[in-house]
Amino acid sequence: MPRTLARSLLVLSLLGLPGEGRAAAPAGQPVIHPYWESYTRADGLPDDKVMAVAVDGPRVWIGTDHGAAVLEDGAFRVFHRQDGLAHDAVLSVAVDPVSGDVWFGTGGGLSRYSAGRWTTFTQLTSGLPNDVIFGVAVENQNVWVATTAGTGRYRVRDHGWDVYTPANSPQHEPWGYFVDYADGLVWAALWGGGVLEFDVAKQTWKSYLDPDGEMEIDLFRDDGIVHVITTGVSYREGLLWASTYFGLSRYDGHQWRSFAETDTGIASDFINFVKARGKVVYICADKGLSALDGASPVDRTVTYTPIHGPLEGHRGWEARIYERGQLVGRQPLAAGLAHNFVWAVDFQGDDLWVATSRGLSRGSLRPLPPRPARIAGPERPGPPPAPATRHAPSPGEAARPTPPGQGGR
Amino acid sequence: MTHPPRHLLPLGVLAATLLGLPAGAYGPYPEPPPPPPATAPATTPTAPATPTAADGTPIYANTPQELAPFSRFVKEPYRRFFVEKLDYYGPGRDLPEPEVDTVVIGLLTPLERSQEAYIGQAILAGATLAIDDANARGGYRGKPFALDVRNDTGMWGASANEIIRFAHDSGARVILGTVDGANTHIAIRVALKVEIPMITVGDLDPTLPETKIPWIFRVVPDDRQQAYTLAYYLYRQLDRQRVAVIRANNRYGRFGVREFLDSSVRLGRPAPLEVNYEIDWARTNPDFTLQIERMRLIDPDAIVLWADAAPAGTLVRKLREAGIAAPVFACDRVIHPEFFAAAGVHAEGVVAVAPYDPEAGGERFADFHRRYSARFGQPPCGYAAHAYDGTMLAVQAIQQAGLNWAKIRDALAGLQLAGVTGPISFQHDLANRRRVLLSTARGGEFVIGEPRAETRF
Numbered sequence: 001m002p003r004t005l006a007r008s009l010l011v012l013s014l015l016g017l018p019g020e021g022r023a024a025a026p027a028g029q030p031v032i033h034p035y036w037e038s039y040t041r042a043d044g045l046p047d048d049k050v051m052a053v054a055v056d057g058p059r060v061w062i063g064t065d066h067g068a069a070v071l072e073d074g075a076f077r078v079f080h081r082q083d084g085l086a087h088d089a090v091l092s093v094a095v096d097p098v099s100g101d102v103w104f105g106t107g108g109g110l111s112r113y114s115a116g117r118w119t120t121f122t123q124l125t126s127g128l129p130n131d132v133i134f135g136v137a138v139e140n141q142n143v144w145v146a147t148t149a150g151t152g153r154y155r156v157r158d159h160g161w162d163v164y165t166p167a168n169s170p171q172h173e174p175w176g177y178f179v180d181y182a183d184g185l186v187w188a189a190l191w192g193g194g195v196l197e198f199d200v201a202k203q204t205w206k207s208y209l210d211p212d213g214e215m216e217i218d219l220f221r222d223d224g225i226v227h228v229i230t231t232g233v234s235y236r237e238g239l240l241w242a243s244t245y246f247g248l249s250r251y252d253g254h255q256w257r258s259f260a261e262t263d264t265g266i267a268s269d270f271i272n273f274v275k276a277r278g279k280v281v282y283i284c285a286d287k288g289l290s291a292l293d294g295a296s297p298v299d300r301t302v303t304y305t306p307i308h309g310p311l312e313g314h315r316g317w318e319a320r321i322y323e324r325g326q327l328v329g330r331q332p333l334a335a336g337l338a339h340n341f342v343w344a345v346d347f348q349g350d351d352l353w354v355a356t357s358r359g360l361s362r363g364s365l366r367p368l369p370p371r372p373a374r375i376a377g378p379e380r381p382g383p384p385p386a387p388a389t390r391h392a393p394s395p396g397e398a399a400r401p402t403p404p405g406q407g408g409r
Numbered sequence: 410m411t412h413p414p415r416h417l418l419p420l421g422v423l424a425a426t427l428l429g430l431p432a433g434a435y436g437p438y439p440e441p442p443p444p445p446p447a448t449a450p451a452t453t454p455t456a457p458a459t460p461t462a463a464d465g466t467p468i469y470a471n472t473p474q475e476l477a478p479f480s481r482f483v484k485e486p487y488r489r490f491f492v493e494k495l496d497y498y499g500p501g502r503d504l505p506e507p508e509v510d511t512v513v514i515g516l517l518t519p520l521e522r523s524q525e526a527y528i529g530q531a532i533l534a535g536a537t538l539a540i541d542d543a544n545a546r547g548g549y550r551g552k553p554f555a556l557d558v559r560n561d562t563g564m565w566g567a568s569a570n571e572i573i574r575f576a577h578d579s580g581a582r583v584i585l586g587t588v589d590g591a592n593t594h595i596a597i598r599v600a601l602k603v604e605i606p607m608i609t610v611g612d613l614d615p616t617l618p619e620t621k622i623p624w625i626f627r628v629v630p631d632d633r634q635q636a637y638t639l640a641y642y643l644y645r646q647l648d649r650q651r652v653a654v655i656r657a658n659n660r661y662g663r664f665g666v667r668e669f670l671d672s673s674v675r676l677g678r679p680a681p682l683e684v685n686y687e688i689d690w691a692r693t694n695p696d697f698t699l700q701i702e703r704m705r706l707i708d709p710d711a712i713v714l715w716a717d718a719a720p721a722g723t724l725v726r727k728l729r730e731a732g733i734a735a736p737v738f739a740c741d742r743v744i745h746p747e748f749f750a751a752a753g754v755h756a757e758g759v760v761a762v763a764p765y766d767p768e769a770g771g772e773r774f775a776d777f778h779r780r781y782s783a784r785f786g787q788p789p790c791g792y793a794a795h796a797y798d799g800t801m802l803a804v805q806a807i808q809q810a811g812l813n814w815a816k817i818r819d820a821l822a823g824l825q826l827a828g829v830t831g832p833i834s835f836q837h838d839l840a841n842r843r844r845v846l847l848s849t850a851r852g853g854e855f856v857i858g859e860p861r862a863e864t865r866f
Contacts, residue, residue: 048500051602065603091602107573107599123565129567132573132599148595149566156416162627173591174566177598189599192616214478215619216469217486227490229620245621246490260488268498270621286498310498341499359501 030280030291030302032319032331033352033363037371038338040359044076045069046088048338050355054093054102055348061102063090064361068104071360074371084118086111091180092136094143103143105133110145110154121154127161135178135232139186139200146176151188164188164198170207171196177396178273182235189230195242208242208251218246218258218396225249226258232284236276239294243271248283250294259292265301265322266290273344282352284342286310288355298323303365307332310340338362433530459836467837469493470615470633471844471866476640476675483825491838495623501604501815507580512549513557514803515575517568517586518611519597520560524688524717525588527747528792532611533558534785535796538777549812554804561587568592572599572607573796582812583608583803587797590614590660597625599837602611606806606818611792612800613741613764618838622840623707626821627840628779628799629791632740634845636669636763637866639738642847643711644676646863647758653709653735655700655724657716658685665715665740671848690720697724701731714739722751731844736760744848744855745790756798763848763857764791769831777829791830798828842866 041047046067054061054118060071068079068090079085087108094103104111109122109131129147133144143154150165151174165174175191186198194209210228212219218226227246234241240251247260247269261269267288275282279295288305301322306313317336321329338359346353352363362368458724459467462474469491474480516536519529536556544553557579559571568587575581584600587593588611600607601622608626609617615633617625643649652673656662662685673680684703687693704712712728712735714721721743728737739761742748767774777797781789789797803817806824810816825834833841844865848855 087573087577089573089603107577108570130569132566132569134598134602147566148569148598173594175594175598191594191620212478212486215616216472216490217478218488218490219479219483219486221487226488246488270448270498311500350546357501 021198026080028050029293029296031365032302032321033304033365034319034333035362035366035368036317036330036333036335036337036361037366037368038356038359038361039071039076040338044078044175045360046080048076048358050357050360051091052093052105053344053346053353053355055093055346055353056095056100056102060348060353060360061093062094062355063093063104063106079113080368081108081165084111084113084120085121086120087131090372091132091134093144094136094138095227096138096143103136103138105136105145107132109133110136110143114259123149127154127163128320129163129165129174129176134176135180135189137179137181137186139147139181144179144181144186144188146179146188148191150174151176151179151190157205164196169196169205177230178232180233180235185235187233187235187240189233189242190228191230192228193230194225194228195230195240197231208240221258221263222256224256226260231271232274234274234276234281237279239276239279239281241274241276241281241294242328243274245270247271248274248281248292250281252294259299259301261287263325264292264299265320265325265327266292267303267305267340267342272277272342275345275347277347284345284354286341287343288340289337289342289352296323299325304333304337306336306340313337313340337363376396428430429626453608459842462501468841469838470631470836471842472633474638476637478671481675490621491619494837495621496822497604497623497815497818497841499604499815502813502819504813505814506806506812509552509580511553511555512807512812513555513581514800515571515579515580515581515584515586516556516558517561517571517575517584517592518558519563519588520558522560522562523589524719527718527745528611528742528790529561529586531790531793532585532588532796534781535610535793536743536800538781538784539797539800539804543801549807554807557581561589561592562594563589564724566595567600572596572603572605573660580775581605582814582817585610585799585803586612586614587648588792590617590664593617594620597622600624605814606803606821608799608803608821610795614660615668616664618840622824623822623839624818625839626835628802628828628830629795630764630841630843630845632665633668634842634866635740635764636666636672638674638762638845638847638862638864639713640669640676641864641866642860642862643713643738644673644678647711649711651707652678652711652713653682653704653707654680654684654713655704655716656683656685656688657720661704661717662715666713669713669715680713681709686716686720686724690723695723697727700724701733703728704728704733704735705731709735711735712737714743716740717742717745718745719751722748722753722756725752725759726755741791741845746787749850749853755854759850760860761848761850761855763846763855765794765830765843766857768857770794770829773827774829794830798826798830798833801827801828802826802833 019360047064049065049293052063062069066088069076076375087106089107092105100115112119129152130147130149133145141157145152150163153162171193177191180187188196197206211224213234217352220237226249227244232243242249268285269292283290287310290303292301303320307316307318317333319331338361340359344355350365354361453623518532519525540554584607593612610628613632656666737759743761805822806817810820836842847862848857849859
């Protein structure tokens with residue numbers, strides 16, 4: 001290697017800049033998103049703790065601990081309880097691809113935002129099983145919710161409800177924790193009950209459990225779901241992905257595989273959410289974001305995590321590349337995610353939108369243009385606009401006063 | 410040093426209403442706060458750390474190798490969980506404290522319309538005494554502590570809604586609760602999303618810490634420890650061969666006996682019978698006819714009973730009246746006046762697991778016992794004592810860390826308390842695994858430490 005090129009790569013590496021220095025990272029799926037930017041309350045988000053994100057064409061819908069928002073044309077519009085949202089704590093968001101209706105699962109009921117109007121469903125005013133909605137998904141003309149008192153289905157056309165509990169489906173406690181729909185199948189992740197599959201055409205249920213039946217161990221690798229407390233589920237291209245606080249599991253219809261921090265390189269076993277795009281699954285964990293190629297014979301994994309460990313994002317981020325569980329490359333990032341505690345992810349073209357506990361982050365394959373920070377809606381002026389953050393917030397930046405009406409964490 | 414008798418409950422009158430709460434209203438008691446106790450709770454390093462195997466690997470829940478799942482067939486499972494200390498890797502520690510006039514501690518516990526209300530009332534009393542003691546010592550930087558008390562109805566996942574209200578509406582800094590295993594499971598996953606510390610003082614469901622939530626702490630030793638202790642006592646010490654099980658037909662009964670049933674198998678003495686009873690037994694099966702018939706058929710040489718105090722007492726009386734003399738070994742819930750009231754003279758000789766030793770609390774327990782008895786008209790049960798300690802843990806964590814949820818969580822994880830129930834600290838799974846004892850009903854009270862269990866967990 002010519003000495004000048006080597007020096008250039010060394011300089012780039014020391015500066016922590018992405019670029020040709022990526023030579024350290026083997027190519028392949030999943031691709032590395034080297035460019036990141038983040039949005040916080042200073043940019044118009046109702047709260048930094050972003051727990052849900054759903055892409056709807058050019059729009060990005062967001063659920064936070066203290067309100068919902070939509071990002072469109074570079075500006076946020078925010079919604080609170082007084083606007084019609086059932087509750088300010090928004091745990092899940094889903095968009096109906098046909099009608100464009102947006103469904104918010106909150107800590108106080110289910111909300112529908114349709115053509116500028118709000119409709120709220122609670123357990124006292126509808127068939128909603130419980131007011132705390134951990135997951136929401138749209139299946140054709142139905143909206144599914146994961147609640148602690150059962151997995152519910154709202155039939156939008158006839159305004160009827162079905163509630164699935166141990167009385168009418170294969171589960172021993174009615175503790176829904178997440179729900180997703182794809183390819184004619186509804187998938188429910190249950191707290192303590194593994195994963196349920198609902199065949200929409202046949203209207204039948206099927207259950208997937210941890211074969212060893214024990215909470216404190218995983219007896220054998222790859223024998224089934226790693227643990228019965230499942231936190232998320234995603235089914236794409238024939239691959240079922242189930243996340244737990246104990247690792248990740250994959251089922252291809254014939255065989256199970258399990259993936260742990262120690263044997264794969266995913267950011268952590270404590271996984272809040274999982275979502276696949278094609279064969280690649282994105283894993284939202286408490287120590288970072290990982291992408292794993294389900295078609296890779298070497299379990300190629302890219303993990304975005306603070307260089308110096310969790311809670312140290314203000315000191316720099318990197319993408320780590322693993323194959324067969326071995327670290328094979330690392331790429332410094334000029335900017336990382338807003339925080340390593342990741343709640344959710346969605347996709348917009350090649351871009352990633354990531355919900356973290358300290359803001360909304362966007363990952364891109366190309367350099368991101370400078371953006372003006374604007375806040376739409378005169379009724380919610382919020383904090384004064386500030387330049388967009390292009391780095392993980394330092395502890396000092398994060399210590400802004402808690403706005404009125406927010407309970408304070 | 411003066412101690413009360415080393416028993417948990419003198420034969421007292423049942424006083425379901427002695428707490429004097431008006432219907433539908435829950436809150437701090439109207440009495441003026443008592444003077445500070447002679448001995449304030451203090452931190453102590455005496456509590457045991459997580460036990461480790463010979464190779465230094467932490468052992469989950471004090472489980473001996475022969476009781477570990479599949480240990481006869483697999484030398485080592487692919488992965489063992491709960492062997493690393495749970496930690497929280499999210500933000501929040503740098504957030505400013507909320508402005509409050511009163512430091513609210515939420516309490517979710519069954520107070521009415523529940524078969525567990527007798528436990529919930531005791532928890533409320535214990536927590537109330539602790540709050541008053543904390544306020545008598547100045548509260549938090551001059552601001553008073555207050556309980557926000559909510560009834561745990563258990564209907565349609567109501568505990569989930571209550572956690573949201575505690576966090577978003579009343580601004581609670583810590584939540585105490587609850588008793589029912591299902592309701593607690595429902596509550597803790599909301600606490601996980603909200604990221605608010607929660608301390609359970611009355612739910613002994615072994616699966617609670619097996620959720621890996623870094624926000625949930627348990628003060629009271631659980632049913633796994635009780636089950637292990639009973640199993641070793643029955644099979645190893647007494648050499649019993651045929652131990653039958655009667656349990657409540659709910660999650661408490663189902664998960665309470667699960668570790669005992671598994672242990673019976675793993676120790677080579679599978680239980681010949683497990684029979685349950687309906688929660689509305691008083692209406693549908695007050696004589697426990699089915700259960701008595703089954704016991705007659707099986708003719709066990711011991712009976713393990715996992716039930717609430719009143720049905721347990723009734724069951725013991727019905728068993729004896731039916732001529733079934735097999736000794737009865739029970740969970741801690743029978744250590745309550747309702748058990749003696751229902752069992753009558755047949756309570757004599759029943760062995761129960763005691764979750765704490767009053768002597769371990771020393772002068773602190775004596776002082777707590779005296780003041781609690783004077784205020785509420787009956788001595789404290791174990792749930793009241795653990796509620797007092799759990800509340801004091803919350804108070805100390807707040808005094809140490811401030812009002813920030815994440816900092817309170819961190820403080821709780823590292824606290825070691827010399828409580829009225831003995832030393833309290835948290836193992837890797839954030840559970841207090843203090844070893845339990847056995848006790849025997851004698852003359853209307855449970856005598857702690859009799860019989861002596863050679864192996865305790």
